[in-house]
Amino acid sequence: MTTSRVLLSVLTVLVSLATDAQSQTSNRPHKTTANDSEAEIKALYDRAAKAFEARDIDGIMSVYAPGDAVVAYDIVAPLQYKGKDAYRKDYLEFLAQYDGPIHIEYRDTRILSSGDLGIIHALERMTGKLKSGEQSDLWLRATSVVRKIHGKWLIVHDHISVPVDFETGKAVLNLNP
Amino acid sequence: MTTSRVLLSVLTVLVSLATDAQSQTSNRPHKTTANDSEAEIKALYDRAAKAFEARDIDGIMSVYAPGDAVVAYDIVAPLQYKGKDAYRKDYLEFLAQYDGPIHIEYRDTRILSSGDLGIIHALERMTGKLKSGEQSDLWLRATSVVRKIHGKWLIVHDHISVPVDFETGKAVLNLNP
Numbered sequence: 001m002t003t004s005r006v007l008l009s010v011l012t013v014l015v016s017l018a019t020d021a022q023s024q025t026s027n028r029p030h031k032t033t034a035n036d037s038e039a040e041i042k043a044l045y046d047r048a049a050k051a052f053e054a055r056d057i058d059g060i061m062s063v064y065a066p067g068d069a070v071v072a073y074d075i076v077a078p079l080q081y082k083g084k085d086a087y088r089k090d091y092l093e094f095l096a097q098y099d100g101p102i103h104i105e106y107r108d109t110r111i112l113s114s115g116d117l118g119i120i121h122a123l124e125r126m127t128g129k130l131k132s133g134e135q136s137d138l139w140l141r142a143t144s145v146v147r148k149i150h151g152k153w154l155i156v157h158d159h160i161s162v163p164v165d166f167e168t169g170k171a172v173l174n175l176n177p
Numbered sequence: 178m179t180t181s182r183v184l185l186s187v188l189t190v191l192v193s194l195a196t197d198a199q200s201q202t203s204n205r206p207h208k209t210t211a212n213d214s215e216a217e218i219k220a221l222y223d224r225a226a227k228a229f230e231a232r233d234i235d236g237i238m239s240v241y242a243p244g245d246a247v248v249a250y251d252i253v254a255p256l257q258y259k260g261k262d263a264y265r266k267d268y269l270e271f272l273a274q275y276d277g278p279i280h281i282e283y284r285d286t287r288i289l290s291s292g293d294l295g296i297i298h299a300l301e302r303m304t305g306k307l308k309s310g311e312q313s314d315l316w317l318r319a320t321s322v323v324r325k326i327h328g329k330w331l332i333v334h335d336h337i338s339v340p341v342d343f344e345t346g347k348a349v350l351n352l353n354p
Contacts, residue, residue, distance in 0.1 A: 071285075077340040078340070119296060143250065143322075163251065169347050170347055
């Protein structure tokens, strides 16, 4: 084997190693699957909305991380719901206020993700008939944090609210985007 | 030069390239600096709180991403503030309600990060004297989304709120964690 042939074969190995390193780097989940992640997070939110519209509490809770991983700041008191069990009770109380179907609509949705972390925030319109007979049509603000846990995106944090008017001390329930 | 000496020198180059590639990979933020990221995000929030306490509007705005990257759901209407300029005006109006120093305290803070995305949420106590003479002592819920942009963490989304009581239509302003 001549020196030049050895050099050639070693260079071939070098190029192959470099190409391999490059391809490993570009295959990292945060690089190539950001769009996939965002589509998955959108699908998770859509699934949650459908379960909510169907008043299916198990369907709703299936989008949340287990145990104490969930910390939720809901539209109603207390300041925070710690853990899935506490948040489930809150959902049941909320759903019990409505009579018949509820309709959910999102606007100005933004989804961001990197690796196993994602966020989604949107304006959310919730319409339905309350048990009092009153028709409710309410725009909320919703922010959720999701993590990919054992290959599945699950919500670990919710923040749901309406703005308030400090002069009157009232919640502002008649806003439109 | 003998074939073996050529091989030796090429192998040295190979090892050096491999080591270099390894060190580049392990220096990626999403792999080795999750704790660092979380410390940096905490520092960003602390810096924002200090600027807020000092009523330093430029200091406050320096933690936000430029242009339209920021979408904020604030405690007061409208439903959302789109872009840094709109949010700056909102901050100025909020600060103008207070007379003298404001004190900020956080509790139950959680910080998560992956790659160039992070979130922080906490209960936030804000105390200070209003221009009406009234002493204000308010617990809020705060969620922020941060991105690492050109090496700096900046806030791209805020969600700040208090819970509401649907029976009275009032904001619930007297809660404690």
